[in-house]
Amino acid sequence: MTVRVIIEEVGRPGLSAERVRQVAGAHPAVLAHLRTTEVHRLIVGAAAALGHDPDGRAPFRASVFDPVSNRGVELRGTVDRPEQAQVLPSSYRPNPRPQELRAAAAILRADGRFPAGDDVLIYQPMPPLADLDNPDGTTTRRPTLGVYDPSGAVRHRIVAVDVAAGSVDWSPAGVSVAMHPGDCESHLPEGVESLRDRGGPNQVRLRVFDGDTELWNMIVVRPRASAPSGPGDGSGVELRQVRYRGRIVLRQAHVPILNVQYEEDGVTFRDWQNQETRFSATGSDPVGWGWRICTQPPRTILERPDNDAGNFQGVAFHYADGELRIVSELAAGWYRYVSEWRLADDGVIRPRFGFAGVRNPRTCMRHRHHVYWRFDFDVEGAANDVIEQFDDTGSVIPEPVPIVQEVMRKRRHPARFWRITDGAGGRGYQIHPGEHDNTADPYGVGDLWFLRHHPAELYDGNPGADNRAMLNRFVNGESLSGVNVVVWYAGHFRHDQNAPEPHQGHVVGPDLVPVT
The missing domain is CATH 3.10.450 (Nuclear Transport Factor 2; Chain: A,)
Incomplete structure (x- = not known):
């Protein structure tokens, strides 16, 4: 077929x-x-x-x-x-929107201190804002911009722009953090003036047929419209109402939290996932810009040689060898992320998240990325979920241990995998950790959270100065027996430019295996 x-x-x-x-x-x-x-x-x-x-x-x-x-x-x-x-x-402060960045870039280029040369590039750095505290207790919003001057004595500068006042601060407090003297990453970033949103729908219904049999049916939300939003800064490609062979398996699946911490100076960032950037995809756009069914595998920054450009911006679909890939590339400052879902014909779901960056001096420094998926399992309906942990006890058939109360867990021996099933029918999914998912350090907090479903618990509030995931604030002792359960799953990736191999494949993510 x-x-x-x-x-x-x-x-x-x-x-x-x-x-x-x-x-x-x-x-x-x-x-x-x-x-x-x-x-x-x-x-x-x-x-x-x-x-x-x-x-x-x-x-x-x-x-x-x-x-x-x-x-x-x-x-x-x-x-x-x-x-x-x-x-x-x-207290939520949205990141600068594209039009705000373009306005800031125009002010920056008009500044007398802006370096001359056609090869000078304005890009978006980290952090996205450098707000100024005023004596009267108010604050002034100031988007940051990176200035890359390949022939200058200082190749990278981070400035803050007061768009309302039309002024530029060339040495903003709080962002002049330690910078490596060299350049890392081969990809030259796209300038803030060049990226344009060309419209298109925010979401589509995806259906995958094998002959007359419908394998998959779901809503796919593109990153720019993903939840959480306001407050919150997106979650990459978001899946909703996921059905396999006519049965609901996931009500919602996405990545609401993405953090990074630098080992050398402790600087941390909370990265946004609603900014789509370009990658290469060949195919047709049946519903308009931003949605492409590909005739060959899409190529993100992980597969392209030396540029941060491409011919497409949005969500791409490609089917081959019994598996559908749903792919988008995201930008957050100088970071580039690949948000991907792989849906197999046999019902296996493989969430994947890839890590890369563009030319800058910061990622030369060792740092760790922490990505947090949120899975709202609704197998056979919302209620009556059963959660079990399977430990390595030496027996041929591992024995399940029920989890009956909200809890955070680490991926450590003897735990092997976890299972979420419907209490009546026994259908469900096992969560098998990925080969490169690692386990949390103190900043990463944890590896899995098993929580009772609450609609507002999409956003952890991003509190504190270090941006760490505050999912433990949702763990308050509620029963998980026969209720609607949400699972948060974290992957952890260490990026060391000085020791690129083995580099954990730059991709993390578990396998969700159906239980029938």
Whole structure:
């Protein structure tokens, strides 16, 4: 039989960004807290309806941010009556949007200190912001930009730009961290002015047929629209309502948390996963820009030789040898990530996450990446889940140990794998750790979390100065017996430019194996 891959545009319940802006602009409490009347300046995003099967009365949360006053609020309400939403002060600060970066780049190029030369490049560095604390207690929002001057005495500089005032700080406090004297990575970054979002749907319905048999049916959300958002900064390629051979297996699967820590000076970053960047993909776009069914394997930064460009930006699909790959490439400062799902004909799901970077002096320093998947298993429905750990006890058939209360676990002996099944039918999935997934150091916190499902527990709040995953705040002793369970799974990757081999393959991720 010939396998067919079909994608179709599909809507998502919730509020559009335009509707959120309208609600915010008409809400006196929003404008009073933000101290603004310039509604067009507000940074807003779409607000998806929350819950397993949201309808027109579902709750929503929306972030509204004013870049001039550098203040934000969160709206909490229901989709059918957004004008009655509760308004709460919010400490969430969204990362600079593309138009904000382009405006900052124009100010930077007009600065008299900007180096001459056609080969000078402006790129997005880390951290994304270098806000300025003012004597009166307020703060000024300042996006950061990297300046790469290949012929200059200093090849890399990080500056902060006050877009509202049109000024540039060439030595911003808090970002002049230790920098390696050389350049690392062979890929020259794309400039902030060159990347453009060409539109296209935010999500599609994916169906995979083997002849007349439907193997897979699910919603695929592209990174720019992935949850969590406002608060939160995306989760790469997000899967929703995943069905295999007609049966629901996952309600939601994505990567809400991605962290990095440098070993030499302890600098940490929380990386965003809603910024799509270019990679190479050949094929057709049946629903418009941003969704491509490929005729040959897509090539991300992990497979391309020496550039950070490509002919495509979005989500690519490629089927070969009994497996469908769903692939996108993400940018977060000088980091490049590959967000990927591999769906096999036999029902095995292989989440994968790849790590790379573009030319800069920072990644020469040893650092560790920590990626946290969130799996909302709904085999045979939301409730009645059973969780078991299988230990290596020396027996031919390992004995399961039930997990009956919320807990964090490490991938250490004797644990071999974990199983989540429906209590009535026995169907489910085993979680087998990947070869290169490693185990958590103190900054990585843990390897697995077994939690009772709560719709709001998509975002850990990104609290504190070190950005570490705060998933333990969700562990509060709730029972896991016969309820709806969510599993968080972490992979850990050490990047040492001075010892590239063995390099853990640059890709981590578990295998989810069906239990029938």
